[in-house]
Amino acid sequence: TAAAGATDSAGLIRSRRLERQVRGVELLSTREKLMAGLPNFATYFGRDMMMTALMMQPVWAPAMSEHVIASVLRKIGPGGAVSHEEALGGQAIREHAVVYDSLVGGYLQAARSDRRPAADSLLRRAREVLGRLQATRENYHMIDDEHQLPVLAARYLADSAVTTERTRRFLLDTAGGGGSRLSRLLRGMALVAAQTRRYAEEPRATNLVGFPRRDSVHWRSASWRDSDAGYAGGRFAMDVNAIWAPHALEAIATIVATLSKIGLGQGALDSILPKTAAGPIDRYLRDTLALRRAIGTWRGARRHFEVTLQPGQIRERLRVRLSRMPEEERAYWGKVLADTGEPRDAFAFLALALDADGKPIPVVNTDPATGLFLQSLTAGAPGGSSPADAVLRDVAPFVRPFPVALFVDGLGPLVANDAYASPETWQRFAKDPYHGPRVVWGREVNLLFLGLANHIAAGLDPSLDDALRRTLAAVHASGLEHNELWSYRIEDRRLLPTRYGTSSDIQLWNGTNLAVQFVLSRLRRE
Known part of the structure; x- marks a missing residue:
């Protein structure tokens, strides 16, 4: 029948797509690393590898986690910093040329000021x-x-599939130089402990982990939204502080407990990395209660980013925001509001970032998808909430329609919504839309799908089924779900999904759709 033929055709297309993604991941895999993409980003990106490894655990053997961890540890800096990206060939030449130019400029300035020792050092x-x-x-x-x-x-x-002997052998391996993998991992743990120390001791917003300065008035976007506008000019990113920092400290507790179980207790750790004695990591290694207190404090960090708007506030801010849009877009989104009866209720969300004074920059965003995913792997809930309450609270912005929240029918959840922020923020995203309110990111979509599917499998709340179905349908309807990111345009009163210009054909993050499909298939069987 026609229906059966259509089903067979859809199944064939799906199989070919999955095969292409498998081949894509194979192309990106080398002995030293997993490349981030092809033809763009054909090199090491630490974040891309680690996020992919976390998301692909349902379908990857433990050897892939070992491969990624070893690759990251091989490049870890003396102070424990993880290499975000390696520059090779022409890119290395360009970056070194910038450094050379800066040093020569400094030399000339020092020479003119008759500061010979400084000038000689810069020239050398x-x-x-x-x-x-x-x-x-x-x-x-x-x-x-x-x-x-x-x-x-x-x-x-x-991972229960990894034996104690295999774990010990992997951690104590000295391949790549610079000591054992365990010594390098401890170095990284020490940096996390140091970065989170101030807030653990005095939990106020300005003690959170902040971005470094880009110049005298701007902060560098030093997390995954790494475009200039990515964090709307904020200093303290929500994803770093409300999600990654608490989970990193919890992970340190897991690592310490596991090391003890496999015969690598405090004495062994002291001999491997005695220099940790000067930092907070040494206290955590010796006093697990202190580490637990730090974890508890950091779990409350999300409170600094919480924003709640009442219907009247939403209505007024949307009126102003829509008034600045082109006429065709204003009419389209105005109709969406009318058709959905929005704004109906109060709206709570986590701000994208805090400014230098610790005040929320009220940009709705998809970063809670990372939290949903990580929460689905553990039993804890942030801020002392019950697991169901915490998850439903963070899912809400993904399913409430734009321009109130993030959901766009036939497209997917936009990566950001600046409607409640300042006109200066609107201008930032208009000039630099890469992480702005006209873009859907495949990475965020897959994190959301994995988080929702895992929570549904755990029987958390029946309403999550509807959230998953709606977002799956919207993303699929875009026809662009296998792209790194995609956008839209409004034309003849219709929303038309469009490919984003710099999207890579083969992207490591896109390969995580293999894990999504696997997890979804298990849900269907259950």
Whole structure:
């Protein structure tokens, strides 16, 4: 019949798509690393590898987690920083040229000021850079990577499929130089403990983990939304502080407990990395209650990012925001509001970031998808909430329609919604839309799907089934669900999904759809 033929055709297309994704992941896999994409980003990206490894655990053998962890630890910096990206070939030359130019400029300035020792030092460093322009350059300028490493390591160590002997052998291996993998992992854990110490001791917003300065007035977007507008000019990112930092500390607790079980207790750790004695990690290694207190404190960090708007506030802010849109878009989104009866109720969400004073920048965002995913792997709930309440609270923005929240029928959840932020924030995203309110990111969609599916499998709340069905249908209807990211345009009173210009054909993050399909297939069988 026609229906049977259509079903067979859809199944064939799906099988071919899955095969293409498998081949894509194979193409990105090398002996040293997993490349982030092809043809763009064909090199090491620490975050991309670790996030992919976490998401792919349902379908990957433990050897893949080992491969990723080993790759990250091989490049870890002396202070425990995780390399975000390696620059090779022409990119390395360009980046070294920038450093060379800066050093020569400093030399000339010092020479003119008759500061000979400083001038000589700068000139010597410039010559050293010039002599190795093609050397691989590691970039350590992101901060979310550091917190992802212990989470991935803890998941690997807790894997029941990995024997104690295999775990010990992997951790004590010295391949790659720089000591054992365990010593390098402890170095990374020490950095996380140091970064989170101030807030653990004095939990106020300005003690959260902040971005470094980009210049005298701007903060560098040093997490996954790494475009200039990515965090709307904020200093303290919600994803780093409300999600990754608490989970990283919990992961450290898991790692410490596991090491003790496999015969690597305090004495062994002291001999492997005695320098930790000067930092908070040593206290955590010796005093698990202190670590538990820090975890409890950091679980409450989300309160700084919580924003609640009443219907009247929503209505007024949307009126102003829509008034700044082109006429065709204003008419389209106005009709969506009328058709859905919005705004109906109060709206609570986690702000994208805090400004330098610790005040929320009220941009609705998809970053809670990471929290939903990580929560689905553990038993804890943030902020002392029950698991169901915490999950439903974080899912709400994904299923409430844009322009109130994030959901767009026939497209998927937008990565951000700036309707409640300042006009300056609107302008930021208009100039730099990569992580703005016109884009859906496949990475975020897959995190959401995995988190929802895992919570549904755990029997958390029946309403999550509807959330999963709606978002799956919207993303599928876009016709672009296998892209890295996609956008839309409004034309003739219709919303038309469009491919985003810089999207890569083969992307490591896109390969996580294999895990999504596997987890969804298990749900269907159940």
